[in-house]
Amino acid sequence: MNHGAQLERLKAFSDAVFAIAITLLVIEVHVPRLDTLDDAAYLAALAHLGPSFMGFVLSFLTIGALWMAHHRLFGVLESYEPRLMWPNMLLLMVIAFMPFATALMSSNPIARVPEVFYSATLLAAGLLQLWLFQVALKPGRVRADVPPEEINALRWRSLTLPTAATVALLTAWHMPGNNNCFLLLIPLLARAYAALGRRRALRHPATPATP
Amino acid sequence: MNHGAQLERLKAFSDAVFAIAITLLVIEVHVPRLDTLDDAAYLAALAHLGPSFMGFVLSFLTIGALWMAHHRLFGVLESYEPRLMWPNMLLLMVIAFMPFATALMSSNPIARVPEVFYSATLLAAGLLQLWLFQVALKPGRVRADVPPEEINALRWRSLTLPTAATVALLTAWHMPGNNNCFLLLIPLLARAYAALGRRRALRHPATPATP
């Protein structure tokens, strides 16, 4: 069968789910409807929406980072591999669930359960992404022209979300309240992990250190 | 006309409808908005959403399985065939309707009518998918390099959803209440049907046994 076209279609479907979930986030930011011309009343209403704006930005960037990682991974694959189907589908399920988790967290920014629930959703996404990367980066599934250190960088990079989500989960449990902002550091953590994986592979080319 | 491009576009449009319907499911899971910091109140609210979560997972996996079947079918087609247009469009209509049927079922998990309605929607999707497969797998529409036993496996596989939905419909009618969980077995049933179809085609290569 034409595995190239199959891979294209799996990417297209995944892209669509990522794009829809990321755009649906805005629906949960409820528009205030005031019967006034008073500037202060509007500013107060917008300030009250602060946690919703924060949740929108946080989840947009997290889903965006997940999409970028997906984009990188599928960019090095040789061809379609049916074993990718289920980990990918389950990852997409958690992505599609993100608008709910985001709105729950934004509904009460200092309560413990919503924040733990949000971090747990991120952790689920991170672990499914890790599984997808493990399945996809098996020998023989990556294009021959991809240098081994890049493969190792990808492998290490997939530890980013599980790490960040675990920290967020523990923090939310012990000190709930508005402290998910550090998730904005995910891109930096991703780069650090990738650099680490790349360096280790270059240092030990024969037996690449996999996480 | 360039039938390859036409086929690509039909796939792209179908992918988009599948992806949007599967992602819109989350909109019907209503976010609880509590004015409390009490953990127990949040846990109770989330437990109350149990049927909605179950409905989300069930419909996500069912639509996902329908998309995977669509993906498999269009992966073996030779070229664009205008006769596929209507069965495909009607199948997409039922897929697009799934968020409503899911939310209705989740709104009252032990009432009979919502569960029967949900199963009937699945049955409609299953029968339209069966029709699409019958039209698409006619001789001359499949690429020459696809072995006949794989075509027969696809044919048999398309019996999965009609079978599962009929059982769900009868069960919902006679014993309503939270028993759609067995729909999670759909992937296993699909594999069993595919294996059966493959084996029958290999045993009787001259006159392949079609369902």
Added chain:
Amino acid sequence: MNHGAQLERLKAFSDAVFAIAITLLVIEVHVPRLDTLDDAAYLAALAHLGPSFMGFVLSFLTIGALWMAHHRLFGVLESYEPRLMWPNMLLLMVIAFMPFATALMSSNPIARVPEVFYSATLLAAGLLQLWLFQVALKPGRVRADVPPEEINALRWRSLTLPTAATVALLTAWHMPGNNNCFLLLIPLLARAYAALGRRRALRHPATPATP
């Protein structure tokens, strides 16, 4: 510039808008939430949703028919033509507006204004589609291997929605109430117009009769 890729992207964007608008229709079918196990109460609630179901089906099939026409048109084009951009964008704007017009019509199935508003929205879509077809089917923009009678069939086919919407508008004005069902005949009317255009082009090959 690489006009092939530009054309692909215009198609992809249009497909996405069609697919999203067609799938968003279901959001306006409001899920009844009853606190009962009584079958009759559920059946009454579903019967009450009759006009919403009808509106969903009607608009799904109308947007579907518009997409199919778009698909046919772009299947015969030679390459990207910037003049297509605005008629296409305005057509997409009316398509994206369809969920509102549909919900308004379904909100009160026997009132005159909602039905007239719905028909007028369809008429706007029909006229923009006609404009798009006029611009796209100009000499030199169609692939050389497309027979002239097929081009004429496409031209005539684009009269379908303006015709049907005008009839719907007049009927809604004079006899409001549940009589948009005849829009389900749009596919038949499209075939009749296409056959007429094809026959006229074959009869007068030198000076093809354009509508």
Added chain:
Amino acid sequence: MNHGAQLERLKAFSDAVFAIAITLLVIEVHVPRLDTLDDAAYLAALAHLGPSFMGFVLSFLTIGALWMAHHRLFGVLESYEPRLMWPNMLLLMVIAFMPFATALMSSNPIARVPEVFYSATLLAAGLLQLWLFQVALKPGRVRADVPPEEINALRWRSLTLPTAATVALLTAWHMPGNNNCFLLLIPLLARAYAALGRRRALRHPATPATP
């Protein structure tokens, strides 16, 4: 790595976000539900929705113009360039936020804060677009067959939204109330800027005047 495919996928993801945001605009136009057959009551309800319709059209055309500019820019790029990822992702974030800003503005058409908020959102989109264009049009990232005056036209064109949004912001601040209509002139302004950029590049071919 196969940069062509990577570029395709970035375009596809961006297209999907543009298409979803542009189509979600309609969700914020709330359907009036009246229990009457009185034509005048319906007409009054529709007239009351005037600002929502205006907001829908305005934001549809603005997002449409942003998409067209994106389409033009990516049509001249040589290949995938990782540095495009972040400006593009942040631009998409503001696009995805547009349905909220639009609904806020439409909720009270003569209040100052909603209109300023809307214009500021447009300005953010305009500045991110400007950044994206600066990064993308660096020497060596554009296909060799694109004439330099076209590159300069693109550069100047990207000043359109920042200019228009700044004027809208100042107007909204000093004279709030229904005066965003002039944003409909964006396409004309875009053409004027493009013509200016093209002319300047043709006049000084050695040292093209960049904005």
